Amino acid sequence: MNENREFYNFNEIEKKWQNYWETNKTFAAKDSDKSRPKYYVLDMFPYPSAQGLHVGHPEGYTASDIVARYKRMKGFNVLHPIGWDAFGLPAEQYAVQTGTHPAITTQQNIENMRRQIKSLGFSYDWDRQVDTTDPKYYKWTQWIFLKLFNSYYDDTEQKAKPIAELVKNLQADKYHIGLDNEIVYVAPAHVVTGEPVGARKWFELSKQEQDEFINQHRLAYEDEVAVNWCPELGTVLANEEVIGGVSERGGFAVIRKPMRQWMLRITKYADRLQYDLQFVDWPESIKKLQTDWIGKSIGAEVNFKVDGFDEIITVFTTRPDTLFGATYMVLAPEHPLVDEITTGGQKQAVEDYKKTAQSKSDLDRTDLAKEKTGVFTGAYAINPVNEQKIPIWISDYVLISYGTGAIMSVPAHDDRDFEFAKKFNLPIIPVVEPEDKALAQKVEKGEYCFIGDGIAINSGEFNGLSTAKFKEKITNWLDDNDLGKKAVNYKLRDWLFSRQRYWGEPFPLLHCEDGSIIALDEKDLPLVLPQVESFKPTSNGQPPLAKAENWLNVTLPDGRKAKRETNTMPQWAGSCWYYLRYLDAMNDKAGWSHEKEKYWLPVDLYIGGAEHAVLHLLYSRFWHKLLYDLGYVSTPEPFKKLINQGMILGEDNQKMSKSRGNVVNPDKVITDYGADSMRLYEMFMGPLEATKPWNTNGVEGVHRFLNKLWRAVIDESGSIKDIDADEETQRLLHQTIKKVTGDIENFRFNTAISQMMIFVNHLGKLETKPKKVIEKFLLVLAPFSPHIAEELWARSGNKNTLAYEKWPTYDENLAKEKEIELAVQVLGKIKDKIVVSTDADDEEIKQKALACEKVASAIAGKEIKKIIVIKSRLVNIVTG
RNA sequence: GCCGAAGUGGCGGAACUGGCAGACGCGCAGGAUUCAAAAUCCUGUCCUCGCAAGAGGGUGUGGGUUCAAUUCCCACCUUCGGCACCA
Incomplete structure (x- = not known):
């Protein structure tokens, strides 16, 4: 053999082709190219951390890059962008410690990470990079916030509309204002139902009442709510960011604390967010996670009179068929009626219980709440179906934030109520008989809590009905007698949207001295973050922005004084819409142009980690739907197909972490084996979605494969000839094209690589190697290991990049044994x-x-x- | 506790719609090449018995359906991920 042959110098080759692609803008996507079908491949953009990339990032990025490169060769106009989700806590915490402005740290980190990502040879269109911390970017994040602030949700049409329209309709008397400040859509004269008693007309309200009404209908609103306060992080967290009572990031304790916060009315979209899941091609598990998070449940609201009071307590139940078994009622400790109805003798006990419940953190409520606790208020409610007096208790197993904050307790048919009743010796009345006779007996004796469906007993005229029938009948009965109505509830809560941080998008809002809130005009965006002396909160616990006095205090054109909002937006804000900015990253007139949006959307393939199953993916769907309602995007869903890449564990089969010392550094892998080997190995490890451990020996394995290919093709002894392939080689080539094509289409990259290995093993054994066969193989390899493929392609005498060569086709007959x-x-x-x-x-x-x-x-x-x-x-x- | 995913050689994994279990890679053993090593190439490598030819067993466990089960059904065990009293 030829001993002088050139060795596979991957470092040099990879740098060469990365430069080539960059200077030639090989992967620039052409907007609105009607001559080719479009394909939008999106990666979840990274947070530019100081640690740089870990080997988990390139896994998803390689998978999407393979698809992007493959689709280009298949004749698609491919959009494959990348950017930086750059707001976030770590840079700010570093700023608090060192005084370095987070923008500086962020830029350094971006530069490092960009270098790393470029060194892997991904086919991104680098001219479309976005950086969420760039005022040119967050100008539009703020713009979308203004859309939320200046919109309301029309319940009849089930879509968001500009507040201005609401005001217009109110002024025109088309809408009235209900008793609970709800919008009353005035029916045309011929509809008999009429409007609720007590509805008021717009002009009957004072200016202040009008403002208040409008604010209550904005999709972004301010509220005093019990929030998840994390003292360690010095900020509030959304429910989604609290896991098992501790913060998702850092694992710090979280306590409940009432605070003034900005909220987004995502709950208005709950139904659509759930319903539209059927139209996206996402893993079923992710859809289920979102469905569960939204948590739609259908039941009834039932009104209970409070004995001796004028008050009515409304409860929500999914089992109105068990009303006859309701033997007591429980209110959340925070329920507004608790103080009013509590009797003298119970005052102290109730007061004490409320105090302890309040001071409990979420962690205490979940982990330590093994035993039910509660206190009797001394008051009684009247069960509307049988006029029975039932005691009213308070307990923290009833949540103020779900339903009405009050429940009717049916201990015979609800586990929690059963447990509570046993502990406090409350009566248990069975009202549903299970089919199983033995079980029915136990239920009868109050020994067993049966939560399934069955036949009604002890329920007066309803006896004998099946659960489903009963539900329907009793709901109608309640409605007819004005004692309740059908109701739908969601677990999903409004999105807590403000953070007490510096490093986030400022809210484009002003608080006037009279308490009114003014939104900035769109033309005054962006509202840029001010310089501050220190990034710590103020001594009285105000967010850092409160210290920027020049920025904070504003005099309005009419001479009034106002202060800017000092909270900032959460990190999710920027990532909610970045896929739109890629379409038109340089546009300074709009966030994106309508034409480009119509051409590129929806995202055809979105690859990222499953950890964003509810957070990012739910939030961005919400924003997208708002933009859809307002006519800024033309698809109801942003992401057509979603794939989650699995986690990569350390060599010890444990999660990679600094403290375990099992973190693999991609830079080192690339230096030692090259980007092509790195990419190939990440795909060869196993199925994309699976969790799998890293194994450096495995990298060597795929590296050997590339080396083998190199030696087979770079052969000065002249074994490569422009000849026809023998039958077996021909067959193997066609089998390989077939297998790789199918495997890429189905995201089974590991088996595609196996097949390519089989091919190269065969190739190495051939005395003379047919040039055409090798060239076709290089095209098939190119999406996986593009640098070596380009290099060998060029050395084979081709002048142009292979990035736009036609993807080889296979002949079924030639592939057949x-x-x-x-x-x-x-x-x-x-x-x-x-x-x-x-x-x-x-x-x-x-x-x-x-x-x-x-x-x-x-x-x-x-x-x-x-x-x-x-x-x-x-x-x-x-x-x- | 509830929900979801998964359990296959020493390891990562493969097996299309029920059709030869273990492709491909790693590791290991032996050999070739070499002064030697690295690199490379060849051979072997699920387990048990056997010198061998061969025989038997085998995809978490137990059962079932079938000519045929890693694949379908029932029960259970284990691991990982998610949720946390949502009425």
């Missing part, structure tokens, strides 16, 4: 093997199988019942 080996079984046990031609018929195969010596001895003396021939697989002889 001529002869195949079939297993011959007797009663399912393999006895022998036969070789037949691919187009042999069943009869021929049967004869050949029966002719086997081993078969003959196995079936000797037995009757053959039937012979099963599975073409290209096996023959099974069934004997009697």
